[in-house]
Amino acid sequence: MTLKTEPFVVNVGPQHPSTHGVFRLRLTLDGEKIIDADMVMGYLHRSMEKLAEERTYTQNIPFTDRTDYLAAMTGNLAYVIAVENLAGVEPPERAQWLRTIMSELQRFASHSMAIGIFANDCGAWQTPVMHMFRDREKILDLFEMACGARLTTNYMRIGGVSRDIPPEFMPTATKLLKDLPKRLDEYENLLLENEIIVARSRGVGVLTAEQAMAHSVSGPMLRASGVAWDIRKADPYAAYDKLDFDIAVGTHGDVYDRFVVRVAEMRQSLHILEQALEMMPEGPVNAMQPTATVQPAWSAPTGPLAIRPPEGEAYARIESPRGELGFYLISDGGPAPFRFHIRSPSFINLTPLALMTVGSTVADAIVILGSVDIVVGEVDR
Amino acid sequence: MLGMVKAIGTTLRAAFRKPVTVQYPTEKKDLPHRSRGFPVLLWDFEKTEPFCTGCQVCARYCPVDCITVTMKDNPKFAEGKSKRKKIVDKFYLDYARCMRCDICVEVCNFDAIVMNNTWEGVELSRYDRQDLVMDLPELLRQSRTGDLEDPFREPMGVAHSGWAPKAGEEDEQAAQAAQPAAAAGEAAKEGGEG
Numbered sequence: 001m002t003l004k005t006e007p008f009v010v011n012v013g014p015q016h017p018s019t020h021g022v023f024r025l026r027l028t029l030d031g032e033k034i035i036d037a038d039m040v041m042g043y044l045h046r047s048m049e050k051l052a053e054e055r056t057y058t059q060n061i062p063f064t065d066r067t068d069y070l071a072a073m074t075g076n077l078a079y080v081i082a083v084e085n086l087a088g089v090e091p092p093e094r095a096q097w098l099r100t101i102m103s104e105l106q107r108f109a110s111h112s113m114a115i116g117i118f119a120n121d122c123g124a125w126q127t128p129v130m131h132m133f134r135d136r137e138k139i140l141d142l143f144e145m146a147c148g149a150r151l152t153t154n155y156m157r158i159g160g161v162s163r164d165i166p167p168e169f170m171p172t173a174t175k176l177l178k179d180l181p182k183r184l185d186e187y188e189n190l191l192l193e194n195e196i197i198v199a200r201s202r203g204v205g206v207l208t209a210e211q212a213m214a215h216s217v218s219g220p221m222l223r224a225s226g227v228a229w230d231i232r233k234a235d236p237y238a239a240y241d242k243l244d245f246d247i248a249v250g251t252h253g254d255v256y257d258r259f260v261v262r263v264a265e266m267r268q269s270l271h272i273l274e275q276a277l278e279m280m281p282e283g284p285v286n287a288m289q290p291t292a293t294v295q296p297a298w299s300a301p302t303g304p305l306a307i308r309p310p311e312g313e314a315y316a317r318i319e320s321p322r323g324e325l326g327f328y329l330i331s332d333g334g335p336a337p338f339r340f341h342i343r344s345p346s347f348i349n350l351t352p353l354a355l356m357t358v359g360s361t362v363a364d365a366i367v368i369l370g371s372v373d374i375v376v377g378e379v380d381r
Numbered sequence: 382m383l384g385m386v387k388a389i390g391t392t393l394r395a396a397f398r399k400p401v402t403v404q405y406p407t408e409k410k411d412l413p414h415r416s417r418g419f420p421v422l423l424w425d426f427e428k429t430e431p432f433c434t435g436c437q438v439c440a441r442y443c444p445v446d447c448i449t450v451t452m453k454d455n456p457k458f459a460e461g462k463s464k465r466k467k468i469v470d471k472f473y474l475d476y477a478r479c480m481r482c483d484i485c486v487e488v489c490n491f492d493a494i495v496m497n498n499t500w501e502g503v504e505l506s507r508y509d510r511q512d513l514v515m516d517l518p519e520l521l522r523q524s525r526t527g528d529l530e531d532p533f534r535e536p537m538g539v540a541h542s543g544w545a546p547k548a549g550e551e552d553e554q555a556a557q558a559a560q561p562a563a564a565a566g567e568a569a570k571e572g573g574e575g
Contacts, residue, residue, distance in 0.1 A: 059444035062482035127392065134401050141413075147483075148417030148496060148533070154482045162487070166415065189391045193384030 007035060010362065014043050020117065021376025025353075025369065032361045037354040041347075044380040052340035057083050057158060057307050060340070064327075065152040067342060068378040070113055073106040073143070074320040076156035081237055082316035082327035083158045087309035091287050095160035097280040099238040101173075102146070102155060103318070104269045104276065108180070109139040110321035111220075111262045111269075112187075114373040118259055119191055121370030122200045128190055135183045138176055145169055158307055160286030173277060180270055188263060201255035205356040205368035208253055215352040219323025219345050221372065224261045225253035231319040238318075242279065245272050255371040262373075308335050322346050322373055346378040409500055415533050417481050418502020420474060420494050422517070423532060424524040428463045430455070431521055432493035435469035439485035439494055447478035448485065472520055476505060477513040495532040497523065 013024035022043035028036035048067060052060045064079040065072040077099055084091065091099075113136060116129030140150040146165045147155040155162055191197055207217070212225040222229055230247045232240040248264030250257030309331045317326035323345025330339040349372050357365045403410055423432045435452030453470035457463035485494050496502070501523060507513055523529040 055444055056442075059442065059484065062444055062480060062484070131395070137401075144416060145413045146415070148413070148415040148498075149481065149483075152480065152482070154484075162483070166413075186391055189387045191388070194388045195382065195384050198384070 005030070012362075012365070014040075020370070020374055021379075023374065023376045023379065025365070027357070027362060027365060029362065034357050034360055034362065034365060037357040037365065039350060039353060041350075041376075041379055044376045046381065048381040049340050049342065052337055054336060056335045057309070057337065060337070061156065061158075062152065062154045065154055066377060067344065067381055068320065068322065068325070068346070068375045069151060070375050071106050071110040071321045072151060072153045073102040073155060074318060074325060076153065077103055077238070078316055078318045078320065078325045079327045080156040080158050081318065082314050082329050083307070083309065085314035085316050086312060086329055086331050087158070087307060089159045089287055091160045092284045093239075093281050094164075094283040095285045095287070096239045097276055098161050098165065098285060099156060100240060100243070101273060101276045101280070102143070102153075102161075103238065104272045105139050105142060105173075107321045108266050108269045108273075109136045111266050112136050114321070115187065115191065115259055115262050118367075118370045118373070119197065121366050122197050124191075124194075124196070128187070131183075131187065131190065135180060138179075142169065142173055142176065145172065157286055160284070162286075164285045170277065173273075177270060177273055177277065181267075184263070184266055184270070192260065192263065197259070198256060200363075200367055201259060201371070203252070204255045204360065204364050205371060206252065206254045207352055207356055211352060211355060212253065215355070216348050217323070217352060219319070219321070219349065220248075220258055220261045220265060221323065221349050223248060224250035224257040226251055231317055231324055235317065237316070239276065239279075240272075243272050243275050255367055258371045258373075308333060313339075317343070320345060322375065322378070323349055342378075342381055344378040344381060346372075346374040346376075347381075350374060350379065412498055412500065414498060414531065416496070416498040416502075417483055418497035418499065419476050419479055419481060419505065420485055420520075421497045421502070421523050421529060421532075422469075422472065422494055422520040423492070423529075423534075424521050428457065428465070430457060430463060430465065431469055431517070432491050433469040433472065434465055434467050434491055434493070435472070436467075436490065438488045438490065442484050442488045444482060444484060445478050445480055447475040449473040469517065472517040473514055474520055475514045477510050492534050495529075495534055497529060498531070498533055499523070499529060501528060 008029045010027045010029055011024060012027060014022045024040040024043070026038040026040060027034050028038075046066075048063055052063060055063070061076055061079060064075040068075045083089075112132035113129075116132035119128035120126065143153050143155070144150050146169055147153050147162060207215075207221070207225050209225045209227050212222050212227065217225075218229070226249060228247045228249045231237070232245075233247060245268045248261045248268060250261045311331055311333045313328070313330045315326055315328045317324050319325075324343065325345055326343035328339070328341040328343065329337045332338040353369065353372065356368050360368070424430075425432050433450075435450050437450045437452070440446075440448040440450050450472050451470040452467050455463055455465045455468040457468075458466045481496065483496060486496055505513065524532070
């Protein structure tokens with residue numbers, strides 16, 4: 001006698017701890033094997049792109065904090081670079097370095113969350129993530145010191161940054177940079193060779209380099225597949241062209257490699273920060289702020305808060321912790337953008353999810369989703 | 382097996398570490414000077430009136446439209462006690478909508494509004510959403526009573542509008558900008574009707 005079986009549909013989410021937000025994964029199962037994976041998104045849709053068309057260029061900066069809420073600094077940065085390209089504003093040298101420092105601090109904070117939550121998904125419930133939270137808090141303290149907020153920073157401005165760092169920032173940051181390598185060693189001891197993590201993630205969710213490129217995947221996910229593509233090297237912005245760092249590349253393109261690439265990137269971030277804190281020059285931090293000797297690049301009577309870029313379009317991309325974050329803006333000469341589009345890495349990195357999950361088990365699907373490191377605020381915008 | 386032993390070793394070492402957390406409601410960490418709580422208005426102790434002239438620049442630049450301001454003639458100006466010709470009449474700030482982005486502080490030409498950098502600026506739970514709409518006395522309360530000891534006042538709006546205060550000139554500037562024509566000019570310049 002043969003048993004008759006039929007496919008079974010399981011909804012992972014929208015309220016599920018492993019979906020990292022309000023995201024739904026519809027898995028069709030044959031026994032424990034996944035035969036189809038379908039993503040349902042839009043639960044966190046806030047209509048960012050349409051909202052932006054109603055607001056001036058500066059008013060949109062705090063909204064970019066809220067797309068990728070684990071990496072607000074890089075969200076700010078990508079947007080202001082796009083506006084600067086549109087308006088033809090060149091930020092001063094010190095602002096470029098401050099932007100670099102803040103982006104790298106943000107990358108460390110975001111990656112520490114990514115690997116902590118990934119360990120959560122692998123079953124190391126809360127212990128690793130608490131280690132990472134401790135150090136992330138210290139970075140957020142630095143953000144609070146510089147701009148007053150921890151998560152929704154709103155620090156970058158068109159033409160520079162909102163204000164210079166306070167005098168106590170540099171000693172605190174230097175001290176923190178001495179501590180963080182030790183902390184990173186600790187993370188590696190805790191997770192990198194841990195047999196459970198290796199067993200859960202080696203050879204799971206493999207994405208070859210061709211598949212990754214075909215799906216426009218970017219960031220640590222692409223690099224784990226063996227493609228050395230980093231916007232910081234390929235199309236340098238801020239002060240990255242003056243810095244010496246390596247691109248962390250994986251070989252297998254599986255979940256474990258993504259995790260290893262993130263840890264290696266955190267090392268590189270610390271390496272960049274060490275250089276940047278030393279090399280940062282003195283000077284003005286915003287091209288729009290008139291000083292005794294320098295007149296603003298933007299002519300009166302419109303200040304930067306009522307900036308009206310000339311007609312045209314601009315695209316700016318940066319390497320956010322999750323991948324290539326791009327902002328595409330069209331100006332019709334008015335005070336608000338005519339079109340505002342976000343190329344968000346979280347959303348595009350999800351495209352090969354079905355490819356990676358079909359054929360594996362439910363438990364693996366959770367780990368694969370964790371390794372993509374999505375932020376649902378950025379997926380849905 | 383070695384990996385597991387290393388991981389357990391790390392966990393064991395962490396067990397003997399001093400905790401980095403504090404017992405929050407009873408024990409509070411120091412907030413940095415720039416900490417951004419909800420915005421509050423400042424009180425001018427010299428002239429015993431608010432710094433705010435009701436020019437509505439903050440209301441116009443608020444990305445979430447949470448500010449409503451009206452302006453009136455300053456009675457103290459007629460008496461010659463103040464150089465502010467116009468002064469704020471009503472000021473409503475909806476803390477439920479505010480997203481603490483700091484833009485109102487940056488555009489203010491009179492340094493009249495600051496982000497609250499005390500714990501009171503973030504501990505604001507209420508039972509009714511309507512109670513989060515703050516009126517003028519409530520917004521001025523912390524500055525008037527001295528609870529807001531050391532607000533972070535940086536002439537940011539100034540930097541953005543190209544207007545730079547010099548020591549001792551603040552009164553003059555305030556009076557100048559409070560003149561109707563000048564105020565209108567200032568507003569047009571600031572806003573560009575964005």
